[in-house]
Amino acid sequence: MPEAPAQAERFGKARAERSTALLEDYVELIADLFAANGEARAADVARRQGVTHPTALKNIARLRREGLVTARPYRGLFLTDAGRKLADAARARHRVVVDLLIAVGAPREAAEADAEGMEHHVSKATLKAFERFLAERRPADRDEAPQRQADEDESKTS
Amino acid sequence: MPEAPAQAERFGKARAERSTALLEDYVELIADLFAANGEARAADVARRQGVTHPTALKNIARLRREGLVTARPYRGLFLTDAGRKLADAARARHRVVVDLLIAVGAPREAAEADAEGMEHHVSKATLKAFERFLAERRPADRDEAPQRQADEDESKTS
């Protein structure tokens, strides 16, 4: 067992990350919707999050309080500079995490699903390690070329 | 962007895992305390979680409601069969996640810290992939830092 203070610090870090996970997912999603549709509507956020629209609105109200999003009544959502910055960082980290999971052999769909939760707990140091690992394994490769194979059918994906 | 229903499912999975993360960490911790001290006290759980003792008590009440823990008033905590089973699985998965992070190059302390949050989002399929990856790399990887952790240490923590 780790020393008690070190362990408490780790648990505290995980708790803090849990509280920012929603912010990160929302700004990332809003940025994606904006890029894809030219606008980001609360109803779209709710549908893609899989929550009711009052829940999405309440969470968006929190994003506004934290200065990540602006919105005028009955209009779409807009990211502030801080929101865009956070969205870009979240999106880049998200992609690295997915790529790493696939690189070590996770099935693609499991990688996509697990990354959605894992990403929020990846520190800068670990993210750097992931990038280095990917750079070594896949030198300047871009498209899909699944050579390393672990492909098996598992309907049980949780 | 992924299809809306698929994305909603991933977010929903992450939300569900967030709600079981606390259960897993608590039973794992209680099992470790029991193994190390011969008993698990609520005060120890609180200190190692880095929360106040009423908070720990309230969460332990939830563990009891969910049939993972039993406790007699003013006495220590005991895992039920279900609790022990969950603790064993959580501990095993935790170790695999830490080992994998280190294997891909994360600094040891970052790996230990990040794993505390990440572990709860690792699906069975991904865990299997981690184990395969480690099994392939373990025999060859022998250059630094003797990592083979013996089972338990008894570092008198009270």
Added chain:
DNA sequence: GGAAAAATTTAGCCGAGGCTACATTCCTGT
């Protein structure tokens, strides 16, 4: 044996993040 200390439990308070029900405002199709 009894007082002091420590551990445990109870009783609130709070914010985050879910939900339903209902009200309001836009927008679209006829």
Added chain:
DNA sequence: ACAGGAATGTAGCCTCGGCTAAATTTTTCC
């Protein structure tokens, strides 16, 4: 042009997981 439907907003409820303060029980130690 306007009626109906979709989107948006408000109100109120819930659980979870933090906290402090205070009461109770157990343990320790003189």
